Amino acid sequence: MTASFEPRIEHALQSFITDHPGMTSREEAVSAILENWFTNHGYLPSDQQGTRPENLDASNDD
Structure with missing residues (x-):
């Protein structure tokens, strides 16, 4: 990626790169940021399992 x-x-x-040891490239950092944004805004499915916050109520308390 050559974007400036x-x-x-x-x-x-x-x-961001400094705060994430193991980030090996600028491209990897941009990809991680985009993946996070897309997931948090509903453009990519989350890999997490469980009940979505908007579906929680007293009936599913443990």
């Missing part, structure tokens, strides 16, 4: 972003986004991206 405005300085504040570049800085945030570099901070």
Whole structure:
């Protein structure tokens, strides 16, 4: 990926990479950020199992 972003986004991206040991490339970081955003906004399914928060009520308390 050769995309260049405005300085504040570049800085945030570099901070993200620094905060995530094991990130081996800028491309990997951008991919992780996009995957997280898409999942949190309903564009990708979550890998988590369980009851969605909006479906929780007293009947499914353990």
